[in-house]
Every structure is written in C-alpha cells, then in structure tokens.
Amino acid sequence: MGTGENNNSSRHGNLWYEAWLRFRRNRLAMVGLIMVISVILIAIFAPYIAPYDPLKQLIWTEGKAIKLAPPSSSHIMGTDFYGRDVLSRIIFGARISLQIGIFATIVSLLIGVPLGALAGYFPGWVDDLISWLINVVFAFPFILFVLAVVAVFKNPSMIVIYLAIGLVTWVQIARVVRAQFISLREREFVEAARALGLPTWRIIFIHILPNALAPVIVQATLGMGSIIMIEAGLAFLGFGAQPPTPSWGLMISIGQKFLATGHWWWAIFPGLAIMYTVLAFNFLGDGLRDALDVRLKR
Amino acid sequence: MLSYIIRRLLYTIPVIWGVVTVVFLLMAVVPGDPARIMMGQRGDPETLARIRSDLGLDLPIHQQYFRFLKEVAKGDLGTSYRTNQKVSHAIVERFPATFRLAFWAMIFASAIGVTAGILSAVKQYSFFDYSAMFFAIAGVSAPVFWVGLILLFIFAYNLNVIPGVGYGEGSVLYLILPVITLGVRPAALIARLTRSCMLEVLNQDYIRTARAKGLGEKTVILKHALKNAMIPVITIIGTQLSALLSGAVLTETIFAWPGIGRLAVEALVARDFPMIRGTVIFMALIFLVANIVVDISYGFIDPRVRYS
Numbered sequence: 001m002g003t004g005e006n007n008n009s010s011r012h013g014n015l016w017y018e019a020w021l022r023f024r025r026n027r028l029a030m031v032g033l034i035m036v037i038s039v040i041l042i043a044i045f046a047p048y049i050a051p052y053d054p055l056k057q058l059i060w061t062e063g064k065a066i067k068l069a070p071p072s073s074s075h076i077m078g079t080d081f082y083g084r085d086v087l088s089r090i091i092f093g094a095r096i097s098l099q100i101g102i103f104a105t106i107v108s109l110l111i112g113v114p115l116g117a118l119a120g121y122f123p124g125w126v127d128d129l130i131s132w133l134i135n136v137v138f139a140f141p142f143i144l145f146v147l148a149v150v151a152v153f154k155n156p157s158m159i160v161i162y163l164a165i166g167l168v169t170w171v172q173i174a175r176v177v178r179a180q181f182i183s184l185r186e187r188e189f190v191e192a193a194r195a196l197g198l199p200t201w202r203i204i205f206i207h208i209l210p211n212a213l214a215p216v217i218v219q220a221t222l223g224m225g226s227i228i229m230i231e232a233g234l235a236f237l238g239f240g241a242q243p244p245t246p247s248w249g250l251m252i253s254i255g256q257k258f259l260a261t262g263h264w265w266w267a268i269f270p271g272l273a274i275m276y277t278v279l280a281f282n283f284l285g286d287g288l289r290d291a292l293d294v295r296l297k298r
Numbered sequence: 299m300l301s302y303i304i305r306r307l308l309y310t311i312p313v314i315w316g317v318v319t320v321v322f323l324l325m326a327v328v329p330g331d332p333a334r335i336m337m338g339q340r341g342d343p344e345t346l347a348r349i350r351s352d353l354g355l356d357l358p359i360h361q362q363y364f365r366f367l368k369e370v371a372k373g374d375l376g377t378s379y380r381t382n383q384k385v386s387h388a389i390v391e392r393f394p395a396t397f398r399l400a401f402w403a404m405i406f407a408s409a410i411g412v413t414a415g416i417l418s419a420v421k422q423y424s425f426f427d428y429s430a431m432f433f434a435i436a437g438v439s440a441p442v443f444w445v446g447l448i449l450l451f452i453f454a455y456n457l458n459v460i461p462g463v464g465y466g467e468g469s470v471l472y473l474i475l476p477v478i479t480l481g482v483r484p485a486a487l488i489a490r491l492t493r494s495c496m497l498e499v500l501n502q503d504y505i506r507t508a509r510a511k512g513l514g515e516k517t518v519i520l521k522h523a524l525k526n527a528m529i530p531v532i533t534i535i536g537t538q539l540s541a542l543l544s545g546a547v548l549t550e551t552i553f554a555w556p557g558i559g560r561l562a563v564e565a566l567v568a569r570d571f572p573m574i575r576g577t578v579i580f581m582a583l584i585f586l587v588a589n590i591v592v593d594i595s596y597g598f599i600d601p602r603v604r605y606s
Contacts, residue, residue, distance in 0.1 A: 132312055132313065132316060133316070135313045135316075136313055136316030136317055136320060137320075139313055139314075139316075139317050139582040139585050139586050140317065140320075140578065140581075140582050140585075141547070141578070141581045141582070141585065143547055143548070144547055144559075144562055144577070144578055144581060145578065147547075147562075147563075147566050148321075148324055148566070148574055148578055149324065151566045151569065151574065152324060152325075152327060152328050225439070229441055232441050232443075233441065233442075233443065233547075233548055236441075236443050236548065237547075237548070237551060237563060237566075238567070239566070249441070252441075252443065252444055252447065256447050256552075259447060259450065259451045259455060260455050262455070262456075264451055267444075267447055268444075268447075268448065268451075271440065271441060271444035271447075271448075274440075274441050274444065275436065275439045275440045275441070275444075278439040278440075278441075279435065279436070279439040282435070282438065282439060
C-alpha cells in the first residue's frame with residue numbers, strides 16, 4: 001500500500017483475513033465460491049471434460065439417427081439438429097460466458113473506477129458532470145442500449161460486445177466508487193496526505209482507492225452475473241456470439257425452434273447452465289458483501 | 299413539496315438532452331448511407347440525393363444535430379426507413395400492449411411476492427420459507443426468455459391449455475404466459491425484500507407492544523407490521539415497473555407480443571435507425587418519468603420523508 005499507510009498496513013492485512021473468516025462461516029457464500037470455481041475449472045479444462053467435439057456434426061459419421069437424439073447414456077443431454085453433443089457444447093459454452101463476463105467487467109472497471117473516483121473526490125462541476133453522465137446512461141434500457149451499440153457494427157466481433165456491455169455497466173461501478181470517495185475524502189488520513197502536499201492523483205489512487213476496494217469487488221462480482229445474463233439475451237436475439245459458437249444464449253435461441261416439436265433438451269439445458277453460473281456469482285457476491293461488511297444500494 | 303417536484307422535473311431536462319445526444323452520436327457513427335438503406339438497390343443518384351437533402355444528411359454534422367434536437371423537442375422522431383410510418387405514430391400504436399403486459403406482470407409479481415414474503419417471515423426457517431426463498435433465488439438467476447420458453451413448452455405445446463404466442467386480439471388467455479414470464483423476476487425480488495423487511499419490523503418494540511396488549515396475531519401482522527414493512531417494498535415495485543416497461547424486450551420477442559420492445563428489436567434487425575433512435579429515446583423517457591413518480595410517492599407513503 002501507499003507510504004502514508006505504513007503504520008496500519010498490518011492491521012489492513014488483518015481486515016482481509018477477518019473478512020475471510022466471516023466468509024468461511026457463511027454457508028451460502030462458500031457454496032457460491034465452490035460453484036464459481038467449478039465453472040472456471042470447467043471452462044479451463046473443457047477439452048478434457050467434454051465427451052465430444054462441440055463443433056463436430058455427428059450426423060456425418062453416425063447417420064441420421066443421431067440428429068436431435070433425446071438424452072441417452074451416450075449423449076447425456078441429447079444432441080442438436082446437426083448431431084452435435086449438447087453437453088459438450090454447454091461445457092465449451094462456459095468459456096464464452098466467462099470470457100465475456102471477465103472482459104466486460106474489466107471494461108466497466110476501467111471506465112467506472114476513475115470516473116467514480118473523480119466524481120467523489122471533486123465536489124462541484126466535476127461531480128455534477130459525471131453524475132449527469134451516470135444518470136444519462138442509467139436512463140437507457142440496458143439491453144436495448146447494448147443492442148443499439150452492437151447494431152452499429154455490421155459484423156460485431158466479441159470485442160465490440162465486451163465494449164458495448166462495459167459501456168453500460170460501468171455506471172454501477174462508478175456509483176459505488178463515488179459514494180465511497182465522498183465518505184472517505186474528509187477522513188484524517190486523506191487530510192494528512194493533503195497536508196503533506198502529495199499530488200492529487202496520488203491521494204486519489206494510492207491513498208483513497210485501496211480503502212474503497214471492498215464495495216467495488218462486491219459490485220463487480222454481482223455484476224458478473226448480470227453481464228452473463230445480458231450476453232445470453234444478446235445471443236438469444238441474434239446479436240451476440242454467432243453460430244457455430246457454443247454460446248448458451250445462442251443455443252437456446254436456435255433450440256427454441258424445436259420446442260414445439262418436443263425436442264426440449266436443446267433449449268432447456270443451456271438455460272440451466274446460465275442459471276447455475278448466475279446463481280454462483282450472486283451467492284459469491286452476497287457472501288462477499290456480508291463478509292466485507294459493505295452496504296450497497298441495489 | 300411543489301418546489302421539489304419542479305426541481306426534479308427541471309433536472310430531468312439535461313438528462314433527456316444527454317440521452318438524445320448519445321443516441322444521435324451513436325447513430326451518426328453508423329457506417330453506410332441511410333438513403334441507400336431506404337431505397338435498397340433501386341435508387342438512382344437523383345432520388346438518393348433528394349432523400350439525403352430531405353433527411354438533412356447533406357448538412358454538416360453539427361447542423362444535423364441541431365435539426366435533430368429541434369425535431370425531438372417537437373415530438374417528431376422521424377420516419378421509419380422500413381415502413382415509412384412516422385416513428386412517433388408507431389410508438390403510440392405499440393405502447394398500450396407493452397403497458398398492459400407490464401402492468402399485469404407487476405400486479406402478478408406484487409401479489410405473489412408480498413404474500414410469499416409475509417408467509418416466509420412469519421414462518422421463518424419453516425419448509426415453506428426455505429422453498430419460497432429457493433424459488434426466489436432461482437427466479438432472479440434464470441434468464442427471462444428461458445423461463446418463457448419453458449412455460450410455452452409446458453402449457454402451450456404439451457398441455458395445450460394455452461393457445462400459444464401472439465396478441466390474440468387482446469384475449470386474456472394470450473396474456474397469461476407473458477405476464478408470468480415477465481413477472482417472475484420482480485416477484486422474486488419483492489418476495490425477498492418483503493421477507494427481510496417483515497423480519498426487521500417484527501422485532502420492533504411497537505410490535506411487542508401490540509402483542510402485549512392482546513391483539514390477535516393476524517391484526518399484528520397485517521395491520522401493524524405490514525404497513526411499515528411495505529415502505530421499501532413499494533419503492534421496489536415502482537422501480538421494477540419502470541424496468542418492466544422498458545425491459546419487456548425479450549418477453550415480447552418470445553411471445554410475439556406487439557409492444558415497444560418487439561418494435562425495437564424488429565428495428566434493430568432491419569437496421570431501421572430512426573425507429574431504433576425513437577424507441578430508445580421513448581423508453582428512456584418512460585424510465586425517467588416513472589422514477590420521478592416513485593420519488594414523489596415516497597412522501598405520501600412514508601410521512602417521515604421530507605423533501606428539501
């Protein structure tokens with residue numbers, strides 16, 4: 001941490017340790033942590049776990065019978081119209097969801113943290129301007145705004161999707177950071193830093209920001225869940241990942257056409273995967289909030 | 299109070315201006331020539347030039363911007379590239395369906411959410427409590443469109459009790475599934491919030507007093523506790539209603555519901571930019587108005603709130 005905090009750096013370490021002790025006692029939080037780790041492991045080791053190649057159309061090798069085959073012992077979650085193994089596609093889909101969750105969160109942190117910090121540290125026109133911007137973005141219907149940004153590009157790449165989601169979700173981070181800065185900026189350690197004549201950027205980023213981290217971590221974790229949900233919605237509407245990417249939302253989108261004919265497995269199982277992942281991040285986020293003792297307005 | 303309302307309304311003006319500007323900038327960076335999109339491959343150079351000058355596309359960008367601002371201020375959101383219909387007319391035509399859907403979804407969500415929340419709090423740690431909270435957590439984590447598809451699969455395709463998707467000329471039967479789909483998430487949020495607010499209130503001294511003076515448990519819970527527990531719940535009902543109005547995009551798409559959300563998605567698919575602009579601006583406006591109404595209604599619900 002910063003030079004001005006050497007005197008309490010050991011206590012600082014203890015705070016995180018105490019939070020971990022509180023976190024460990026919280027059963028739901030631990031469940032969330034284990035669930036999140038399981039999704040991460042599935043994503044990393046997808047090629048070793050998946051029973052089949054997610055893109056391989058088995059109808060070419062195994063014949064027409066494999067097309068839209070219901071769940072069985074060889075295909076636990078059945079196969080899709082092209083004879084692809086649904087379970088294998090779901091396993092690889094974890095990569096897409098996590099990738100979007102992580103990169104879009106990074107974008108939203110890169111925008112939200114500095115803007116929130118500036119708004120919270122400088123009352124007056126800086127705060128007015130940034131708060132105005134936050135209110136403007138908040139007024140947009142989130143999914144529609146992301147759709148409109150994505151629609152600007154004819155063939156949106158994944159990077160466009162990260163950016164579009166990040167451009168909307170940064171406001172939640174910024175609000176949290178701003179509120180933290182407002183309550184911290186008058187504290188003694190900040191005044192001490194000011195009295196020492198330290199440059200403002202140092203005070204903001206090295207002295208105040210580390211103390212505002214806990215709620216940012218909580219918000220970012222909870223945000224992962226909603227980002228994964230937004231991406232699923234985008235893909236469902238045909239604006240996210242494009243075929244043949246094994247994206248969960250896209251699988252539901254294509255699979256739904258076969259619901260009316262009774263082929264439910266194609267659209268239903270990916271939804272369970274989304275639910276599991278979103279639930280995981282929500283449990284983890286709630287657990288972190290309780291452990292780090294943050295009060296957030298949601 | 300009145301000065302608060304006026305100030306609140308005045309503050310909305312720069313926010314709306316911001317929304318309109320962001321939408322303008324977004325659509326201004328779109329590659330491609332709108333005149334071409336309108337005419338397809340048919341247009342000869344003269345027609346294209348005429349359309350460009352009609353739309354003001356031959357003007358420098360800042361003049362286009364002021365022109366756009368002026369038109370929006372007059373309530374003119376332009377003309378659809380796709381149908382040649384006035385965007386404002388299309389919105390007025392489609393909005394009632396969205397409102398109807400969101401309104402009933404909110405009624406459904408409040409009824410289920412508040413009932414489940416009260417019962418959960420009163421019978422804390424019971425089987426009912428655990429299962430209600432399990433459903434509440436699941437309801438917040440399930441993708442809306444997926445919930446809708448499951449309902450369709452069960453009730454329309456397998457049990458055949460509901461005809462399927464569409465508006466059905468306003469028939470109630472067609473309203474049921476979309477309402478449930480859209481209402482699941484707010485119902486879950488409301489149930490969780492009602493439960494925690496009730497639990498908090500039930501521990502207060504005045505509840506002990508009410509019980510001590512011999513009031514029946516029903517009176518204590520429904521009259522004394524509920525009134526105070528409802529304040530935060532009513533807030534979330536307000537904010538959720540505005541979220542529903544603008545967030546019905548996915549539900550309307552699944553159920554082929556002729557509302558604003560679907561209008562927007564259709565416009566996006568067709569790259570019908572005036573329509574995209576118009577629907578986004580309109581939804582933002584709805585969101586802002588709904589939020590003002592929620593803020594103002596605090597004062598009526600909770601006498602402790604004072605506006606300054």
